Amino acid sequence: MENILEVNNLHVSFDTYGGEVKAVRGVSFDLKKGETLAIVGESGSGKSVTTRAIARLIPSPPGRIKEGEILFDGKDLAKLSDKQMQAVRGKDISTIFQDPMTSLNPTMKIGTQIMEGLIKHQKMSKSQAKERTIELLELVGLPSASERVNQYPHQFSGGQRQRIVIAIALACNPKILIADEPTTALDVTIQAQILELMKDIQKKTESSIIFITHDLGVVANVADRVAVMYAGKIVEIGTADEIFYNPKHPYTWGLIGSMPTLDSTEESLVAIPGSPPDMLNPPKGDAFAPRNDFALEIDKELEPPMFKVSDTHYAATWLLHEYAPDVEPPEAVKRRMKGFANTGAASSGEGDQA
């Protein structure tokens, strides 16, 4: 399937009084048409910074894209001027932010906020834009839309506000939708509704979604492919089935092991010890090594390259090197892998389609 976006060796840094914080250190991936790519990782892993760099929403100074290309539609977004970028942002690439309580303007009617993009990018007249706004609100499932366009954000609940934010993001039929933890602030039942809505809309509009979250349950629900980030790098990337049922990187093991399933028994959760590294001085070698029970001697010296597991599955860990010792993943992860071995053939077939 054709790539709609290609990110090559992206580096993003922030200049602070303490020195240069290297938030993203060489991230490469591509996004295919109509797929959902989930980026997971803990806070500070650089997942939000990566996508903000794509939408060119990094405030500069202090932030800057140091190196790398973001290829979209034959253009390198990293090199566009602010003015040129304005024609892309909101039209071809739009973002849904985490907190629906703060991402809407409290002093503007919600209808006006949705119409903004339509008038600017689609060159619609006011009345056309209003009509389209009502359509959009109906699309995202807001009841009695024609009356509610004239209301203000505080008159809506959290779930409804997130629907409005989604309507704004969808207004110009974007090719890429960046969803930065769109459901983290919501209750599970509302979360389920919003996820269903996003999948529905994706089917209708065939847009590609980059979905950022730290909830692996949500990832399993929405993602075709998953990229796991740690300390500003992608440490593992593959189809959802590969990441959940055949994870290779110890950090992915830790993430999966630390989430209880409903049938987990008394044994304790696999916690990842310690805390994330300080990105002012990223450690030498593999950044995850100090927290990694499976770290090898070489991890302290040399950063592992991406090893190929399958055509779609890559992981950056020395454990995949031919000279590496055989290591057994933790029990909680192995239990999931067993399921994969049984249905392996069938699932990987599905992965190709996606």
Added chain:
Amino acid sequence: MSQEKLLEVKNLKQHFKTGRHSVVKAVDGISFDIYKGETFGLVGESGCGKSTTGRSIIRLYNATDGQVTFGGEDVHGKKSKAKLKEFNQKMQMIFQDPYASLNPRMTVMDIIAEGLDIHGLVNNQQERKARVHDLLERVGLNKEHASRYPHEFSGGQRQRIGIARALAVDPEFIIADEPISALDVSIQAQVVNLLKDLQKEHGYTYLFIAHDLSMVKYISDRIGVMYFGKMVELADSEELYKNPLHPYTKSLLSAIPLPDPDYERNRVRTEYNPADHDTSETPEFREIRPNHWVLCTTKEFEAYKKEIKN
């Protein structure tokens, strides 16, 4: 597990006045018991009154109506200063937001030792220091951390400080109000494991309030589900997950996303519509089978009984 009741909540009501004529019934008549040494989980969506319940139990709010007895004594009754102090020592709380619940101007040593000082549990500086160091180690920090300030710690570490503070006075009962919601997944597991280990060692009783159902199921012995200020279902955690009866519990369970793509592809979500209930009479809390309680009317009671037999 011993079946000795540590805490009894009877028809607890907590109403807040929000204007001259409007009242928010945050908690509207709930009853449950917590046994010694168990973990009782309380779940529900935001605004269902689960945090208010916790706060009323520990007397942060004065209950509007109903009774809370702890170790045989009424919590909300009139108490002498000495009695109140004794009660405060036995019941402690861990708060949700580790960024807001620690005083930024106090060192970790003073934060943890505050309770020790108030209750006169240490006699001199040395003892105080030794106790704090011991507590820090118990929660997985080290004694060098004692002289630092909260802003020098990460979220997970701060939550550990909050836990150490709660443990300092040797409580019997700890209310944990969403202790992991503000933390990263990998750190959540650390904190949950810590709480479990501490319970094994010291026999604490927990009231664990959360909206993350898979975590609650993992840590709790029994779970109560709340909806709009009412307890709608209460059962052992295994039982609740295997045989949910109340439609709200079912919808809540069906909404949890699980880290398993195969399961997620085939998941069917059920939606809860409060209007579907039998409205011929006011529902009551009834025991469907031993230790499994559901809020229902007589008609529904029969239906649930039939359902569970199959």
